[in-house]
Structures are given as structure tokens and as C-alpha cells.
Amino acid sequence: MKEAVDTSPSRRQVLRLAAMVTAWAVATKAPKAEEASKGEGSNAYVPADGVATFESVWQTVRDRFYDPRHNGLDWPAVRERYLPDVQRATSQDSLARVINAMLSELHASHTRFYTPDEPEYYQLADIFAGALRRRGLQSAFPDGRISYPGIGIISGLEATGRNTITGVIDGTPAQQAGLRAGDEIIAADGTAFEPIGSFRGKVGKSVVLEVHRGASVLQVPVMPIDLEPTKMFLRGLESSARIIESSGRRIGYVHVWCYAGSIYQRALESLLSQGALKDADALIWDLRDGWGGAQPQYLDLFNARAPTMQVTDRSGRSEFVNVKWRKPVAMLINGATRSGKEVLAYGFKKYRLGELIGTRTEGAVLAATAFLIGSGLLLLAVEDVRVDGERLEGVGVTPTIEVPAGAASAGSDDPQLRRAVAALSGT
Known part of the structure; x- marks a missing residue:
């Protein structure tokens, strides 16, 4: 963190510090069972409810974690070590x-506790809605609609307190406002930035973000909307599709932000068979950032030894069945390519479907489910995974062409995308 010229803290430092220590005032309800649901009601944090939430998380890990030996941990002893800290907790945060901190000792992916002040809480609740209907989803979302106020960014709070954008989902207010990966959001309407809190109660109203981009400080107005995760990720996929002209070739590009559901694969097939990418000469398949959930059979899209069938009804409406892409293709990956997307990357590389461009994937390849506990959501690894006999957890997939990330996740200043275009256009 840079120091100001004088000895007093700069506004930027103050806002960063505030972002690190701001308490999340969220509703808390003591769980009645191991898989209790998020409650609504008082905004005050109740220590007894916090202890009950902790106990429920600990028990769920004890009973459902994929390794019954808990990766060599004495799980009861772990509970005793962390319980005093839980009893001293004064906020949901x-x-x-x-x-x-307790869950991190398991050294396992797909194992984390999220709160309603994080976009991931809502995104995972939507991804696992089917399982959560048996685990208190209606109590957490009484009208059955999962949504949150936001602008469509993927960001993370670094150890230094920097809240940096790592991805801007296509077709969202963030993209429309010109925000880019690499931007650091310092404040929203003059107060410390919070991914949910800064937009709560402001849907449809302009919010001014203070953004640091390199050496520049920008004031960026953006209008938050009520985001439904599946719709956001699907629109992001469809909105990302475009043609890049290079050396006389038409290079198609599409970014699959989330693969947790066959709806995304069907959308991709539609784009390739009769949508914006049907006349492309080659394809860039971007699997960077976002969520996994992909199934291995999605690679059948590139199996040239099977026919595509077109069926047309009496009104003239056509649909393609068993869509195939028989032209050149390259895949983009990075350190936030995770889970099922890594399975696709592994197969794409092993069976030589095309160049794998970018950086090593995250190495987060365990199967998970979700539990609503207290006022939060526990994502928990419940099954180990091997791919063609190999374990990718903690290992990841290396690219065939290593290209470090640039300042943006899409666009002319994206070196990984630029390298993929060059590889497919022969430049």
C-alpha cells in the first residue's frame, strides 16, 4: 500500500481499512437442525446463534466431507481450538x-462458508437450488426467487484490502459502464465498497464508483439491477459471442461464465449452429473465471465422427440435434478456471482438440453440494474426483501455450485472447 506524502492516512487508505473492518449486519437465525436455513428478522448479531451456526457447520463437515479422515485432521480437536474465537465473534463477518479459517485447514477446494453479503451466496444458492429445496431454500428465499442487487462483476478482496475486479460479465451494467478486469474499486457513493452492501436499496439508481485503473482515478457511474444468477450467466454467454476479423479469417469468440447446468451447453450449441457464430472460420472457447459444473460429454461438441441432424416443423422452424464443431478451436484458461471446466480443459489437451492458451487452472476438482446453515451457505466437497484415473485436485491443467494475464479479461488489451486469435488466424 502506498503512503501519502504526509503522515496522515490518505482517503484511499481509510476506505481500504473501512472495507476490511466493516461489520456485516445481516439477519441471523439459530438453526434447528444440521442443515438449517437462513433466517430473516432482526439485524442484530446474536452470539448464541453464531455458536449454533459454527456447531452446525462443524457437524456437517464431520458427517459429509468427502474424506472421513478429514485429510488427517483431528476434527474434534479442531472444533475445540476454534470455539473460543467463535464465542468472541461480534458480527456475522x-x-x-x-x-x-477452520475450513481452510482441510486444504480442500469447494469448501467455504458464504454470507448474504457476498454475490457467491446467491450464485451458489441458484446453482444448487434443486438440492437446497430439501434444505431450507424456501425459508431463505420465501418467494422462490434467488436474486441480489449488483452490477455483474467478479471481484475479490485481497489481503492488502484491495477489492479488484477479475471479471466483467458480458451484458451487465458493469460492462455497459466500461469497468474492466484489473480495476480496483475503492468506494461507492463516497463510502467503502462492498459487493452487495454498496448496491442494496439502490436498484435502478445511479451509484458512483471510485475506481483506480493503473495510475488513474476514475469516477464511474453505474446503475445496479436485480440480478438472477442463472439469467445473468446465460445472458453473459450469449452477449459475449462475437466475430473477430483477423488476416481474412472470421474468428468466433464466446465466454462461458458458468457451466453449472446443461442450459449453457445448449446455448453454446445454438450459437454455433444457427446463431452469431455459425459462419465463423474458427472458435475461441473462453472458460476463464466464473463457475464450473461442466460435464465431460460436453467435449463431444468437437467429435467430428458423428452426424448433426436438423429437424424442421411445418411452420419452418428448425432445430439442430447433436451439434458438432468441425473447424479449428482454441480454449482459454486461467487460474480461476475451476471444477468441471478443468475436466474439459484436461480432455481438450489430452485428446488434442486444439491449443490450450493462458495459465494453469485452479486445481479445484472435487464434487460439492451446498447447505444453508444459520444465515449463511456452506459449500462442501462431498466426493473425490479422478479424470481418466488422474487426480486434478491441487494440480490443475497446464496450457499448451503459456500466456500471462493482462489488464482485462476480454478486449484488444487481453494478451491471452490476442494469442488465441493469432494461433487460429496463422499470424
Whole structure:
């Protein structure tokens, strides 16, 4: 963190510090069972409820974690070590920090506790809605609609307190406002930035973000909307599709932000068979950032030894069945390519479907489910995974062409995308 010229803290430092220590005032309800649901009601944090949430998380890990030996941990002893910290917690934020410190000792992907002040809470609730209907989803979302106020960014709070954008989902207010990966959001309407809190109660109203981009400080107005995760990710996929002209070739590009559901694969097939990418000479398949969930059979899209069938009804409406892409293709990956997307990357590389461009994937390849506990959501690894006999957890997939990330995740200043275009256009 840079120091100001004088000895007093700069506004930027103050806002960063505030972002790190701001308490999340969220509703808390003591769980009645192991897989209790998020409650609504008082905004005050109740220590007894925090202890009950901690106990429920600990028990769920004890009973459902994929390794019954808990990766060599004495799990009862772990509970005793963290319980005093839980009893001292004074906010939902501090409780979540203690729980996640405990979970981190398992050294397993797909194992984290999220709160309603994080976009991931809503995104995972939507991804696992089917399972959560048996685990208190209606109590957490009484009208059955999962949504949150936001602008469509993927960001993370670094250890230094920097809240940096790592991805801007296509077709969202963030993209429309010109935000880019690499931007650091310092403040929203003059107060410390919070991914949910800065937009709560402001849907449809302009919010001015203070953004640091390199050496520049920008004031960026953006209008948050009520985001439904599946719709957001699907629109992001469809909105990302475009043609890049290079050396007389038409290079198609599409970014699959989330692969947790066959709806995304069907959308991709539609784009390739009769949508914006049907006349492309080659394809860039971007699997960077976002969520996994992909199934291995999605690679059948590139199996040239099977026919595509077109069926047309009496009105003239056509549909393609068993869509195939028989032209050149390259895949983009990075350190946030995770889970099922890594399975696709592994197969794409092993069976030589095309160049794998970018950086090593995350190495987060365990199968998970979700539990609504207290006022939060526990994502928990419940099954080990091997791909063609190999374990990718903690290992990841290396690219065939290594290209470090640039300042943006899409666009002319994206070196990974630029390298993929060059590879497919022969330049």
C-alpha cells in the first residue's frame, strides 16, 4: 500500500481499512437442525446463534466431507481450538472469518462458508437450488426467487484490502459502464465498497464508483439491477459471442461464465449452429473465471465422427440435434478456471482438440453440494474426483501455450485472447 506524502492516512487508505473492518449486519437465525436455513428478522448479531451456526457447520463437515479422515485432521480437536474465537465473534463477518479459517485447514477446494453479503451466496444458492429445496431454500428465499442487487462483476478482496475486479460479465451494467478486469474499486457513493452492501436499496439508481485503473482515478457511474444468477450467466454467454476479423479469417469468440447446468451447453450449441457464430472460420472457447459444473460429454461438441441432424416443423422452424464443431478451436484458461471446466480443459489437451492458451487452472476438482446453515451457505466437497484415473485436485491443467494475464479479461488489451486469435488466424 502506498503512503501519502504526509503522515496522515490518505482517503484511499481509510476506505481500504473501512472495507476490511466493516461489520456485516445481516439477519441471523439459530438453526434447528444440521442443515438449517437462513433466517430473516432482526439485524442484530446474536452470539448464541453464531455458536449454533459454527456447531452446525462443524457437524456437517464431520458427517459429509468427502474424506472421513478429514485429510488427517483431528476434527474434534479442531472444533475445540476454534470455539473460543467463535464465542468472541461480534458480527456475522467475524463469525464467517473464524469458520473459514477452520475450513481452510482441510486444504480442500469447494469448501467455504458464504454470507448474504457476498454475490457467491446467491450464485451458489441458484446453482444448487434443486438440492437446497430439501434444505431450507424456501425459508431463505420465501418467494422462490434467488436474486441480489449488483452490477455483474467478479471481484475479490485481497489481503492488502484491495477489492479488484477479475471479471466483467458480458451484458451487465458493469460492462455497459466500461469497468474492466484489473480495476480496483475503492468506494461507492463516497463510502467503502462492498459487493452487495454498496448496491442494496439502490436498484435502478445511479451509484458512483471510485475506481483506480493503473495510475488513474476514475469516477464511474453505474446503475445496479436485480440480478438472477442463472439469467445473468446465460445472458453473459450469449452477449459475449462475437466475430473477430483477423488476416481474412472470421474468428468466433464466446465466454462461458458458468457451466453449472446443461442450459449453457445448449446455448453454446445454438450459437454455433444457427446463431452469431455459425459462419465463423474458427472458435475461441473462453472458460476463464466464473463457475464450473461442466460435464465431460460436453467435449463431444468437437467429435467430428458423428452426424448433426436438423429437424424442421411445418411452420419452418428448425432445430439442430447433436451439434458438432468441425473447424479449428482454441480454449482459454486461467487460474480461476475451476471444477468441471478443468475436466474439459484436461480432455481438450489430452485428446488434442486444439491449443490450450493462458495459465494453469485452479486445481479445484472435487464434487460439492451446498447447505444453508444459520444465515449463511456452506459449500462442501462431498466426493473425490479422478479424470481418466488422474487426480486434478491441487494440480490443475497446464496450457499448451503459456500466456500471462493482462489488464482485462476480454478486449484488444487481453494478451491471452490476442494469442488465441493469432494461433487460429496463422499470424
